[in-house]
Amino acid sequence: MKKALVVFYSMDDGTRAIAEKIASAIKADVLRLATISKAEKIYYQHAESPDRVDDLEVPNGETRYIWGVESVDMKEIPDLENFELDPAKYDLVIIGTPVWSLSYAPPLNSFFNKVSLEGKKVAFFCTHEGMIGNTFEAMEKKLGSSMVIDAIDFQNVSMNLEPSLKKAQDWAKSLITKI
């Protein structure tokens, strides 16, 4: 039987909800990318005043948005928590991200640098609030010779949860027929 892996990053759980629905629809394994908070603190220290660092894990509110946008602009490669799953062992790797600053979230930079998906079938999904920019193009560029078999976006997931989950489920089932 063909094996699929869903890899994703999610800060506020919208992408997580979609990822988990995709995985359960096709019995895929799941790898949630988690950044090490120390790296976030160090990043924040560069971006803002050092004396606020001790209070923060991930910044809150508007500051958090600015922090995220800057981390995209600076092509951040945050340290990730170690993971055991090996994407090379799967027939299909489905990669999900929130859209940040019209692109993918920086923890995916770390993932792309860490693993090789050469020659592998991959599919992308993203969640966003209306503007996906070049998210998928940028991901494809990072992957080099992988074969991108499909890509799909989900807008305003928390406001459209049930339809979004249905869309995710249908998409996942259609993907499986392509590998």
Ligand SMILES: Cc1cc2nc3c(=O)[nH]c(=O)nc-3n(C[C@H](O)[C@H](O)[C@H](O)COP(=O)(O)O)c2cc1C
């Ligand atoms: C730092 C940051 C940057 C964002 N940039 C965009 C953007 O460029 N376009 C957009 O449509 N939504 C943008 N959003 C909204 C998120 O893409 C959207 O809320 C997403 O579903 C969040 O996923 P999550 O709940 O998995 O973290 C941004 C959110 C954050 C925190």
